[in-house]
Amino acid sequence: MRYGLSIAPWIAVTFLTMDCFNSLSALELQVGKPFPNLRLPSLKDGSPMSIQDFRGQKVVLHVFASW
Amino acid sequence: MPGWHKATEGLQDEDRFQMVGIIQEQHPDRARLFMQWKQMDWPIMIDSLDLLGVSGIPITLAIDEMGIIRSKRMHPESLESDFLSHNYRDSKDGEKHVKSFPYTPPNLEQQIETKTSFSSMGEWMSLGNDLVLWGNQNHLDEAVNAYQQALTLSPDSGQAHFSLGVALRRRYESPGRRKDDFQNAVTYWQQALNIDPNQYIWRRRIQQYGPRLDKPYSFYDWVNHAREEILEQGAQPVPLPVEPSGAEFAVPSRSLLNGTESQSEPDSSGRIFRDSGEFIHIEQTIVASSKKDGSFRVHFTLRPIADKKAHWNNESDxxxxxxxxxxxxxxPSRIFHYPNPEEATDSRVRRLEFEINPGNIPSEEPVSIPAYFLYNVCEDVNGTCFYRRQDISLEFK
Structure with missing residues (x-):
């Protein structure tokens, strides 16, 4: 546990979750839960982009392909 | 998806919500061409590795101001009643869940240096993902290595197999390509699909390059149509560094063509001198149908060897x-021709594809079929030209 004991439990959970988001694709998309903290290249210029960038606005997210 | 564009244009002007896309494509430039063609200007993220982890598309989600998912099946016609008219800001499950994560761009070189301390599959996957997402062509060897290490620690991970395939295919398209990168990509994608047969994003990646019997639709037949329309409007289409191949344009078919009557072998006595790969490098990739119906698509890439300044003699056969x-x-035929281009010589890559059911597949034993290429190749600038034969073997399993 090392320094894990000294930090608030929610911070520990946050770190754990972040690691999962970055390393595995087992992202759960559940109604009532936050959209995962996933950062992907923007199609426009390859810069990092996330749904978090739109916080404060309602978002309709369409997941699709050209084919 | 254009349905969403039309239905929401007016609403977006009112600043009531933001339309955002995540596009599932191996090649970002094709997605750029698509958006240009459809005149869609939403912010779009590209997810070549399917890190979102969806197993099928399209999906439309409604996400509120705090980042909470409110619907996974949003339809344009019920957008107002099911989402926009709701006030989520006052709901108690908002702030409790949502934390803002600070974002620091990954330092790739530093991450590569720390890999000696990695002990988990997650660490290797994370490195591989960061290198593919944020690195350049020079990082692909490290990305391939990271996914291979992840697979060593977790051999049953479908995602690691799929991601390794994505990195290998990307390296195949780069100057740093290694022998059999494309074939290995296909093999890893097939292994990923064996682990999770219901993952349709993975299945589509194989079908993209596979035989027509296995195609749900043509994947990229829209490309030429899009270019024509963009040019008609006076704009320049987004260039594609990697043109779609025959397999990607091909439309589905219920049966393979068969026509091998009265074809005579061009060098049955084997008299033509062999090129053992001295002038032309030939790479083959065989893609089996994901339905395992016995059909295959064979892809050949022929590259004149630059060190020899080898080039095609187009004034010959x-x-x-x-x-x-x-x-x-x-x-469809036992003999295939690649028509000579107009110019007298050229040193461009030539690609040739065909489909085959070699018979006796699926079976315990792989089927091996001999084949050869015949071509006229020249050495050096204004150098000697030779008619050469290169023997190959096609292995179906």
Whole structure:
């Protein structure tokens, strides 16, 4: 546990979750839960982009392909 | 998806919500061309590795101001009643869940240096993902290595297999390509699909390059149509560094073509001198149908070897491929031609594809079919030209 004991439990959970988001694709998309903290290249210029960038606005997210 | 564009244009102007996309494509430039064609200007993220982890598309989610998912099946016609008219800001499950994560761009070189301390599959996957997402062509060797290490620690991970395939295919398209990168990509994608047969994003990646019997639709037949329309409007289409291949344009078919009557072998006595790969490097990739119906698509890439300044002599006979397919094989022809371009010589890459059911597949034993290419190749600038044969073997399993 090392320094894990000294930090608030929610911070520990946050770190754990972040690691999962970055390393595995087992992202759960559940109604009532936050959209995962996933950062992907923007199609426009390859810069990092996330749904978090739109916080404060309602978002309709369409997941699709050209084919 | 254009339905969403039309239905929401007016609403977006009112600043009531933001339309955002995540596009599932191996090639970002094709997605850019698509958006240009459809005149869609939403912010779009590209997810070549399917890190979102969806197993099928399209999906439309409604996400509120705090980042909470409110619907996974949003439809344009019920957008107002089911989402926009709701006030989520006052709901108690908002702030409790949502934390803002600070974002620091990954330092790739530093991450590569720390890999000696990695002990988990997650660490290797994370490195591989960061290198593919944020690195350049020079990082692909490290990305391939990271996914291989992840697979060593977790051999049953479908995602690691799929991601390794994505990195290998990307390296195949880069100057740093290694022998069999494309074939290995396909093999890893097939292994990923064996682990999770219901993952349709993975299945589509194989079908993109596979035989027509296995295609749900043509993947990229829209490309030429899009270019024509963009040009008609006076704009320049987004260039594609990697043009779609024949397999990607091909439309589905219920049966393979068969036509092998009265074809004679061009060098049955084997008199033509062999090129053992001295002038032309030939790479083959064989993609089996994901339905395991016995059909395959064979991709050949022929590259004149730059060190020799090798180039095609287009004033001679066309490039030919002879396939010694057995009688029970289904193949459109045993002989294939690649028509010479107009110019007298060129040193461009030539690609040739065909489909085959070699017979006796699926079976315990792999089927091996001999084949050879015939071509006229020249050495050096204004150097000697030779008619050469290069023997190959096609292995179906």
């Amino acid at each position: 066309d490039l030919k491929l002879w396939v010694s397919a057995p009688k029970n094989a289904v193949i």
